[in-house]
Amino acid sequence: MALNLRDWLTLYAVPGLGPAIFPSLVQQFRTPSKVLRARPERLAKVPYVGMEIARAILESKDSTWSLDQISRAEDADVRILTILDPDYPLYLKQIYTPTPALYV
DSSP states (O other): OOHHHHHHHHHHTSTTOOTTTHHHHHHHHSSHHHHHHSOHHHHHTSTTTHHHHHHHHHHHTTOSHHHHHHHHHHHTTOOEEETTSTTSOHHHHTSSSOOSEEEO
16 A cells, blocks of 8 residues: 555545645645645645645544545455546546546
């Protein structure tokens, strides 16, 4: 399991953080791992994030949900692709708000 995948899924599952805000955060901080380690004040400065979503991001760091998703996917022989994965569908990448993670 790639450690980065856990961070992608953890960030993806944050309440209120949809596919439109996700890329802004990753662009600003470079990786989901860095987003999860950022201080709430810095997170809140990203457009459309605010303190409520910033707190939700920080609270999500200790969630086991992402590990559970990875385990379930492995058990079901399902791959989880991030938008940076070379196997992520090209046409899906080109829509206005592509999903950051895709189960295939």
